[in-house]
Amino acid sequence: MGRAPCCDKANVKKGPWSPEEDAILKAYIEQHGTGGNWIALPQKIVGLKRCGKSCRLRWLNYLRPNIKHGGFSEEEDNIICSLYISIGSRWSIIAAQLPGRTDNDIKNYWNTRLKKKLLGKQRKEQAARRASLKQEIMTKREINESFMVPGAIPHQQSPYWPDVPALVMNQNQDSHLMDQESIRNLLIKLGGRFSDNNQESALFTTINNYPLDGSSRQDQVPYTNSIDVLSSSAPMRSMDSTCCSQFPNSNYNGPNMCQAGLENLLVELGGLVCSNPQQVEGLDSFYGMDMAASGSTGASSAESNSWGHISSLGYPQLVSDYETCLQSMPQDSSFEDSSFFGPQ
DNA sequence: AATCTAAACAACCGCCCGATT
DNA sequence: CAATCGGGCGGTTGTTTAGAT
Numbered sequence A: 001m002g003r004a005p006c007c008d009k010a011n012v013k014k015g016p017w018s019p020e021e022d023a024i025l026k027a028y029i030e031q032h033g034t035g036g037n038w039i040a041l042p043q044k045i046v047g048l049k050r051c052g053k054s055c056r057l058r059w060l061n062y063l064r065p066n067i068k069h070g071g072f073s074e075e076e077d078n079i080i081c082s083l084y085i086s087i088g089s090r091w092s093i094i095a096a097q098l099p100g101r102t103d104n105d106i107k108n109y110w111n112t113r114l115k116k117k118l119l120g121k122q123r124k125e126q127a128a129r130r131a132s133l134k135q136e137i138m139t140k141r142e143i144n145e146s147f148m149v150p151g152a153i154p155h156q157q158s159p160y161w162p163d164v165p166a167l168v169m170n171q172n173q174d175s176h177l178m179d180q181e182s183i184r185n186l187l188i189k190l191g192g193r194f195s196d197n198n199q200e201s202a203l204f205t206t207i208n209n210y211p212l213d214g215s216s217r218q219d220q221v222p223y224t225n226s227i228d229v230l231s232s233s234a235p236m237r238s239m240d241s242t243c244c245s246q247f248p249n250s251n252y253n254g255p256n257m258c259q260a261g262l263e264n265l266l267v268e269l270g271g272l273v274c275s276n277p278q279q280v281e282g283l284d285s286f287y288g289m290d291m292a293a294s295g296s297t298g299a300s301s302a303e304s305n306s307w308g309h310i311s312s313l314g315y316p317q318l319v320s321d322y323e324t325c326l327q328s329m330p331q332d333s334s335f336e337d338s339s340f341f342g343p344q
Numbered sequence B: 001a002a003t004c005t006a007a008a009c010a011a012c013c014g015c016c017c018g019a020t021t
Numbered sequence C: 001c002a003a004t005c006g007g008g009c010g011g012t013t014g015t016t017t018a019g020a021t
Helices: A019-032 A052-063 A074-087 A091-096 A103-145 A164-170 A180-189 A197-209 A239-246 A255-275 A307-313 A322-328
Strands: none
Touching: A019 A052, A052 A103, A074 A091, A074 A103, A091 A103
16 A cells, blocks of 8 residues: 555646746745645645645755856866765755756756756767877788787777676675775876875775675764865865765765766666667767876866766776777777777 | 757655654 | 645646748
8 A cells, every 4th residue: 555645636636837827836935934844835825736746846946045056167077076076966965065056957957958068078088089099000900910820819808898887786795896096096087186195095985895785884084074076166165064064874875876976877878778779879988998098186177177088997907008909809899890980 | 931850957756764653 | 654735846748939831
Protein backbone atom coordinates (compact mmCIF):
# COMPACT_ATOMS: atom_id res chain seq x y z
CA MET A 1 0.00 0.00 0.00
CA GLY A 2 1.36 3.37 -0.98
CA ARG A 3 1.49 6.51 1.04
CA ALA A 4 -1.55 8.65 1.42
CA PRO A 5 -1.34 11.65 -0.88
CA CYS A 6 -0.38 14.89 0.79
CA CYS A 7 -3.43 16.65 -0.59
CA ASP A 8 -6.64 16.06 -2.43
CA LYS A 9 -5.35 15.82 -5.97
CA ALA A 10 -8.79 16.36 -7.43
CA ASN A 11 -9.23 19.73 -5.83
CA VAL A 12 -5.87 21.33 -6.39
CA LYS A 13 -4.77 23.28 -9.36
CA LYS A 14 -1.71 22.14 -11.25
CA GLY A 15 0.48 23.73 -13.87
CA PRO A 16 2.01 27.15 -14.11
CA TRP A 17 1.31 29.68 -11.41
CA SER A 18 -0.59 32.78 -12.37
CA PRO A 19 0.52 36.23 -11.17
CA GLU A 20 -2.59 36.33 -9.02
CA GLU A 21 -1.70 33.10 -7.28
CA ASP A 22 1.83 34.32 -6.77
CA ALA A 23 0.54 37.50 -5.21
CA ILE A 24 -1.81 35.66 -2.89
CA LEU A 25 0.82 33.25 -1.68
CA LYS A 26 3.46 35.90 -1.29
CA ALA A 27 1.19 38.24 0.59
CA TYR A 28 0.10 35.54 2.95
CA ILE A 29 3.58 34.26 3.76
CA GLU A 30 4.97 37.74 4.20
CA GLN A 31 2.21 38.49 6.63
CA HIS A 32 1.79 35.22 8.49
CA GLY A 33 4.81 33.12 7.64
CA THR A 34 4.55 29.53 6.58
CA GLY A 35 3.43 28.35 9.96
CA GLY A 36 5.92 25.54 9.76
CA ASN A 37 3.52 23.34 7.90
CA TRP A 38 3.39 23.56 4.16
CA ILE A 39 0.78 20.88 3.79
CA ALA A 40 -1.67 22.81 5.91
CA LEU A 41 -0.79 26.16 4.43
CA PRO A 42 -3.04 26.20 1.36
CA GLN A 43 -6.08 25.51 3.48
CA LYS A 44 -5.46 28.72 5.36
CA ILE A 45 -5.11 30.82 2.25
CA VAL A 46 -8.37 31.93 0.77
CA GLY A 47 -8.50 31.67 -2.98
CA LEU A 48 -5.51 29.45 -3.41
CA LYS A 49 -6.15 25.93 -4.61
CA ARG A 50 -2.69 24.56 -4.59
CA CYS A 51 -0.94 21.60 -3.05
CA GLY A 52 1.24 22.46 -0.07
CA LYS A 53 4.28 21.08 -1.76
CA SER A 54 3.57 23.18 -4.78
CA CYS A 55 3.34 26.26 -2.58
CA ARG A 56 6.61 25.42 -0.95
CA LEU A 57 8.34 24.97 -4.28
CA ARG A 58 6.92 28.18 -5.65
CA TRP A 59 7.95 30.15 -2.63
CA LEU A 60 11.43 28.73 -2.35
CA ASN A 61 12.22 28.90 -6.02
CA TYR A 62 10.56 32.11 -7.11
CA LEU A 63 8.74 34.17 -4.57
CA ARG A 64 11.03 34.47 -1.63
CA PRO A 65 13.21 37.55 -1.52
CA ASN A 66 16.66 37.80 -3.09
CA ILE A 67 16.21 35.13 -5.69
CA LYS A 68 18.38 35.46 -8.76
CA HIS A 69 17.36 34.01 -12.10
CA GLY A 70 19.50 33.35 -15.11
CA GLY A 71 22.65 35.21 -15.96
CA PHE A 72 25.06 32.77 -14.42
CA SER A 73 28.55 34.20 -14.31
CA GLU A 74 31.70 32.34 -15.27
CA GLU A 75 32.58 32.27 -11.64
CA GLU A 76 29.33 30.63 -10.76
CA ASP A 77 29.90 28.15 -13.57
CA ASN A 78 33.23 27.31 -12.03
CA ILE A 79 31.72 26.80 -8.64
CA ILE A 80 28.96 24.60 -9.95
CA CYS A 81 31.34 22.46 -11.95
CA SER A 82 33.79 22.17 -9.11
CA LEU A 83 31.14 21.15 -6.68
CA TYR A 84 29.49 18.77 -9.09
CA ILE A 85 32.80 17.03 -9.49
CA SER A 86 33.29 17.01 -5.77
CA ILE A 87 29.92 15.90 -4.55
CA GLY A 88 27.83 14.97 -7.53
CA SER A 89 24.28 16.05 -8.09
CA ARG A 90 23.67 17.39 -4.63
CA TRP A 91 21.94 20.45 -5.95
CA SER A 92 20.75 21.74 -2.65
CA ILE A 93 24.28 21.74 -1.31
CA ILE A 94 25.61 23.37 -4.43
CA ALA A 95 22.86 25.96 -4.26
CA ALA A 96 23.81 26.73 -0.69
CA GLN A 97 27.15 27.96 -1.97
CA LEU A 98 25.58 30.35 -4.43
CA PRO A 99 23.57 33.02 -2.68
CA GLY A 100 20.31 33.76 -4.43
CA ARG A 101 20.39 30.62 -6.51
CA THR A 102 18.02 27.75 -6.05
CA ASP A 103 18.73 24.10 -6.43
CA ASN A 104 16.15 23.82 -9.17
CA ASP A 105 17.70 26.67 -11.08
CA ILE A 106 21.16 25.22 -10.84
CA LYS A 107 19.96 21.79 -11.74
CA ASN A 108 18.24 23.10 -14.85
CA TYR A 109 21.22 25.21 -15.75
CA TRP A 110 23.54 22.26 -15.45
CA ASN A 111 21.34 19.92 -17.44
CA THR A 112 20.54 22.30 -20.24
CA ARG A 113 23.63 24.43 -20.64
CA LEU A 114 26.63 23.81 -18.49
CA LYS A 115 27.00 20.18 -19.45
CA LYS A 116 26.86 21.07 -23.10
CA LYS A 117 29.19 23.97 -22.64
CA LEU A 118 31.64 21.60 -21.12
CA LEU A 119 31.39 19.25 -24.06
CA GLY A 120 31.60 22.09 -26.54
CA LYS A 121 34.82 23.42 -25.16
CA GLN A 122 36.19 19.95 -25.14
CA ARG A 123 35.45 19.49 -28.81
CA LYS A 124 36.87 22.79 -29.84
CA GLU A 125 40.15 22.26 -28.11
CA GLN A 126 40.48 18.72 -29.23
CA ALA A 127 39.85 19.42 -32.86
CA ALA A 128 42.91 21.62 -32.96
CA ARG A 129 45.05 19.49 -30.72
CA ARG A 130 44.15 16.33 -32.53
CA ALA A 131 45.25 17.62 -35.86
CA SER A 132 48.70 18.58 -34.73
CA LEU A 133 49.15 15.53 -32.55
CA LYS A 134 48.18 13.15 -35.27
CA GLN A 135 50.68 14.65 -37.60
CA GLU A 136 53.38 14.34 -35.01
CA ILE A 137 52.54 10.75 -34.20
CA MET A 138 52.40 9.70 -37.79
CA THR A 139 55.84 11.08 -38.33
CA LYS A 140 57.16 9.24 -35.29
CA ARG A 141 55.57 6.02 -36.39
CA GLU A 142 57.10 6.16 -39.77
CA ILE A 143 60.46 6.42 -38.11
CA ASN A 144 59.70 3.57 -35.71
CA GLU A 145 58.47 1.29 -38.43
CA SER A 146 61.84 1.28 -40.00
CA PHE A 147 63.18 -0.36 -36.81
CA MET A 148 60.34 -2.82 -36.26
CA VAL A 149 61.12 -6.55 -35.97
CA PRO A 150 58.96 -8.44 -38.44
CA GLY A 151 56.15 -10.32 -36.71
CA ALA A 152 56.64 -8.62 -33.42
CA ILE A 153 53.40 -7.87 -31.57
CA PRO A 154 53.15 -4.68 -29.69
CA HIS A 155 52.44 -5.08 -26.02
CA GLN A 156 49.00 -6.20 -25.14
CA GLN A 157 46.47 -3.49 -25.33
CA SER A 158 42.82 -3.08 -24.75
CA PRO A 159 40.57 -1.92 -27.55
CA TYR A 160 41.02 1.73 -28.23
CA TRP A 161 37.57 2.59 -27.12
CA PRO A 162 36.74 1.59 -23.60
CA ASP A 163 33.48 0.28 -22.36
CA VAL A 164 32.67 3.18 -20.15
CA PRO A 165 30.24 1.82 -17.58
CA ALA A 166 32.22 -1.34 -17.15
CA LEU A 167 35.37 0.59 -16.54
CA VAL A 168 33.74 2.73 -13.98
CA MET A 169 32.69 -0.35 -12.16
CA ASN A 170 36.14 -1.83 -12.38
CA GLN A 171 37.62 1.07 -10.60
CA ASN A 172 36.40 -0.63 -7.55
CA GLN A 173 39.01 -3.28 -8.01
CA ASP A 174 41.67 -1.19 -9.63
CA SER A 175 42.00 1.88 -7.55
CA HIS A 176 45.19 2.73 -9.34
CA LEU A 177 43.06 3.65 -12.30
CA MET A 178 42.38 6.82 -10.48
CA ASP A 179 45.29 8.78 -11.67
CA GLN A 180 46.18 10.99 -8.82
CA GLU A 181 48.12 13.39 -10.90
CA SER A 182 45.23 13.75 -13.28
CA ILE A 183 42.88 14.63 -10.49
CA ARG A 184 45.25 17.21 -9.22
CA ASN A 185 45.62 18.71 -12.65
CA LEU A 186 41.91 18.82 -13.14
CA LEU A 187 41.24 20.54 -9.88
CA ILE A 188 43.96 23.03 -10.56
CA LYS A 189 42.45 23.66 -13.94
CA LEU A 190 39.15 24.23 -12.31
CA GLY A 191 40.69 26.91 -10.26
CA GLY A 192 41.55 24.87 -7.24
CA ARG A 193 44.63 25.25 -5.17
CA PHE A 194 46.35 22.92 -2.88
CA SER A 195 47.64 23.65 0.48
CA ASP A 196 51.35 23.58 0.93
CA ASN A 197 53.45 20.70 2.06
CA ASN A 198 52.40 17.15 2.44
CA GLN A 199 48.84 17.79 3.25
CA GLU A 200 47.94 17.86 -0.35
CA SER A 201 48.61 14.21 -0.68
CA ALA A 202 46.02 13.48 1.91
CA LEU A 203 43.29 13.96 -0.63
CA PHE A 204 44.61 11.30 -2.89
CA THR A 205 45.52 8.95 -0.15
CA THR A 206 42.05 9.32 1.12
CA ILE A 207 40.46 8.83 -2.24
CA ASN A 208 42.28 5.62 -2.80
CA ASN A 209 41.45 4.40 0.64
CA TYR A 210 37.80 4.98 0.28
CA PRO A 211 35.63 2.18 -0.94
CA LEU A 212 33.55 2.92 -3.97
CA ASP A 213 30.57 1.01 -2.81
CA GLY A 214 29.14 4.00 -1.03
CA SER A 215 29.99 2.84 2.43
CA SER A 216 31.45 5.56 4.54
CA ARG A 217 34.74 5.51 6.29
CA GLN A 218 34.43 7.89 9.14
CA ASP A 219 37.98 7.35 10.20
CA GLN A 220 39.37 8.90 7.07
CA VAL A 221 40.61 12.42 6.87
CA PRO A 222 37.94 14.53 5.22
CA TYR A 223 39.30 15.59 1.90
CA THR A 224 38.11 19.09 2.40
CA ASN A 225 40.73 19.54 5.01
CA SER A 226 43.43 19.19 2.48
CA ILE A 227 42.11 21.10 -0.45
CA ASP A 228 40.31 24.19 -1.29
CA VAL A 229 38.66 23.09 -4.46
CA LEU A 230 37.63 26.50 -5.55
CA SER A 231 39.46 29.53 -6.62
CA SER A 232 40.52 31.79 -3.86
CA SER A 233 38.93 34.60 -5.75
CA ALA A 234 35.55 32.95 -5.70
CA PRO A 235 33.06 34.89 -3.64
CA MET A 236 32.29 31.99 -1.49
CA ARG A 237 33.40 30.53 1.69
CA SER A 238 35.95 27.80 1.56
CA MET A 239 34.94 24.22 1.28
CA ASP A 240 36.49 23.64 4.63
CA SER A 241 34.27 25.87 6.58
CA THR A 242 30.94 25.72 4.90
CA CYS A 243 30.55 22.97 2.44
CA CYS A 244 31.68 20.46 4.96
CA SER A 245 29.53 21.86 7.65
CA GLN A 246 26.53 21.52 5.45
CA PHE A 247 26.96 17.87 4.98
CA PRO A 248 25.29 15.97 7.69
CA ASN A 249 27.91 13.84 9.32
CA SER A 250 26.08 10.71 8.52
CA ASN A 251 25.69 11.45 4.87
CA TYR A 252 28.76 13.20 3.69
CA ASN A 253 31.23 10.69 2.47
CA GLY A 254 33.79 13.12 1.25
CA PRO A 255 35.90 11.38 -1.33
CA ASN A 256 33.14 8.94 -2.04
CA MET A 257 31.16 11.85 -3.23
CA CYS A 258 34.08 13.14 -5.17
CA GLN A 259 34.16 9.91 -7.03
CA ALA A 260 30.43 9.78 -7.19
CA GLY A 261 30.42 13.10 -8.96
CA LEU A 262 33.08 12.04 -11.35
CA GLU A 263 31.40 8.79 -12.02
CA ASN A 264 28.13 10.49 -12.66
CA LEU A 265 29.76 12.71 -15.18
CA LEU A 266 31.70 9.91 -16.73
CA VAL A 267 28.70 7.69 -17.01
CA GLU A 268 26.72 10.51 -18.49
CA LEU A 269 29.37 11.17 -21.05
CA GLY A 270 29.80 7.50 -21.60
CA GLY A 271 26.12 7.26 -22.23
CA LEU A 272 26.46 9.90 -24.84
CA VAL A 273 29.15 7.90 -26.51
CA CYS A 274 27.18 4.70 -26.43
CA SER A 275 23.90 6.17 -27.50
CA ASN A 276 25.25 8.34 -30.23
CA PRO A 277 28.56 7.40 -31.80
CA GLN A 278 28.62 10.72 -33.59
CA GLN A 279 29.13 12.34 -30.27
CA VAL A 280 32.31 10.46 -29.82
CA GLU A 281 34.08 12.88 -32.02
CA GLY A 282 35.63 15.35 -29.73
CA LEU A 283 35.32 13.27 -26.66
CA ASP A 284 38.55 11.43 -27.11
CA SER A 285 40.42 13.44 -24.61
CA PHE A 286 37.84 12.52 -22.06
CA TYR A 287 39.65 9.30 -22.20
CA GLY A 288 42.87 10.85 -21.26
CA MET A 289 44.81 12.13 -24.19
CA ASP A 290 45.88 15.47 -23.08
CA MET A 291 45.85 16.06 -19.43
CA ALA A 292 49.59 15.99 -19.29
CA ALA A 293 49.99 17.72 -22.59
CA SER A 294 47.90 20.65 -21.57
CA GLY A 295 50.79 21.84 -19.44
CA SER A 296 49.37 25.02 -18.12
CA THR A 297 47.93 24.66 -14.70
CA GLY A 298 46.49 28.08 -14.40
CA ALA A 299 42.82 28.75 -14.60
CA SER A 300 43.63 32.19 -15.73
CA SER A 301 40.63 32.82 -17.88
CA ALA A 302 37.29 31.29 -18.30
CA GLU A 303 38.03 30.43 -21.88
CA SER A 304 41.24 28.67 -21.12
CA ASN A 305 39.73 26.93 -18.23
CA SER A 306 38.83 23.80 -20.06
CA TRP A 307 36.74 21.61 -17.91
CA GLY A 308 36.63 19.14 -20.65
CA HIS A 309 39.37 16.95 -19.38
CA ILE A 310 37.41 15.68 -16.49
CA SER A 311 37.01 12.21 -17.79
CA SER A 312 40.66 11.57 -18.00
CA LEU A 313 40.37 11.24 -14.29
CA GLY A 314 38.57 8.03 -14.70
CA TYR A 315 40.45 6.53 -17.57
CA PRO A 316 43.89 7.95 -17.48
CA GLN A 317 45.61 4.73 -18.28
CA LEU A 318 43.33 3.48 -20.93
CA VAL A 319 44.07 5.67 -23.84
CA SER A 320 46.26 8.02 -21.99
CA ASP A 321 49.00 7.61 -24.46
CA TYR A 322 47.95 8.32 -27.94
CA GLU A 323 51.10 6.85 -29.33
CA THR A 324 50.66 3.62 -27.45
CA CYS A 325 47.18 3.45 -28.73
CA LEU A 326 48.26 3.90 -32.26
CA GLN A 327 50.96 1.29 -31.94
CA SER A 328 48.46 -1.18 -30.64
CA MET A 329 46.42 -0.94 -33.77
CA PRO A 330 47.08 -3.38 -36.56
CA GLN A 331 48.98 -1.65 -39.25
CA ASP A 332 46.29 -2.34 -41.79
CA SER A 333 43.57 -1.21 -39.51
CA SER A 334 40.97 1.15 -40.72
CA PHE A 335 41.29 2.87 -37.41
CA GLU A 336 42.75 5.96 -38.85
CA ASP A 337 39.94 6.24 -41.27
CA SER A 338 37.37 5.94 -38.61
CA SER A 339 35.48 8.76 -37.06
CA PHE A 340 37.92 8.69 -34.20
CA PHE A 341 39.78 11.48 -35.84
CA GLY A 342 36.70 13.24 -36.96
CA PRO A 343 36.48 15.00 -40.28
CA GLN A 344 39.86 15.32 -41.93
C1' DA B 1 4.38 33.61 -42.67
C1' DA B 2 4.09 28.95 -41.28
C1' DT B 3 6.10 24.99 -39.54
C1' DC B 4 9.46 22.36 -37.24
C1' DT B 5 13.02 21.57 -33.84
C1' DA B 6 15.79 22.32 -30.01
C1' DA B 7 16.70 24.77 -25.92
C1' DA B 8 15.27 26.67 -21.70
C1' DC B 9 12.43 26.85 -17.98
C1' DA B 10 8.83 25.61 -14.60
C1' DA B 11 6.58 22.32 -12.14
C1' DC B 12 5.35 17.71 -10.66
C1' DC B 13 6.32 13.06 -8.92
C1' DG B 14 7.95 9.87 -5.95
C1' DC B 15 11.32 8.56 -2.76
C1' DC B 16 14.03 9.20 1.43
C1' DC B 17 14.91 10.84 5.94
C1' DG B 18 14.16 12.76 10.34
C1' DA B 19 10.80 14.17 13.73
C1' DT B 20 6.86 13.12 16.14
C1' DT B 21 3.35 10.32 18.14
C1' DC C 1 9.88 0.35 18.54
C1' DA C 2 6.87 0.99 14.80
C1' DA C 3 3.86 3.84 12.26
C1' DT C 4 2.89 8.16 10.44
C1' DC C 5 3.75 12.56 8.66
C1' DG C 6 5.91 16.55 6.58
C1' DG C 7 9.95 18.52 4.55
C1' DG C 8 13.34 18.16 1.36
C1' DC C 9 15.56 16.47 -2.54
C1' DG C 10 16.72 14.71 -7.20
C1' DG C 11 14.88 13.04 -11.41
C1' DT C 12 11.79 13.65 -14.90
C1' DT C 13 8.19 15.56 -17.63
C1' DG C 14 5.45 19.18 -19.66
C1' DT C 15 5.21 23.78 -21.50
C1' DT C 16 6.97 27.81 -23.50
C1' DT C 17 10.16 30.28 -26.23
C1' DA C 18 13.63 31.07 -29.69
C1' DG C 19 15.82 29.97 -33.77
C1' DA C 20 16.14 27.60 -38.16
C1' DT C 21 14.18 26.14 -42.41
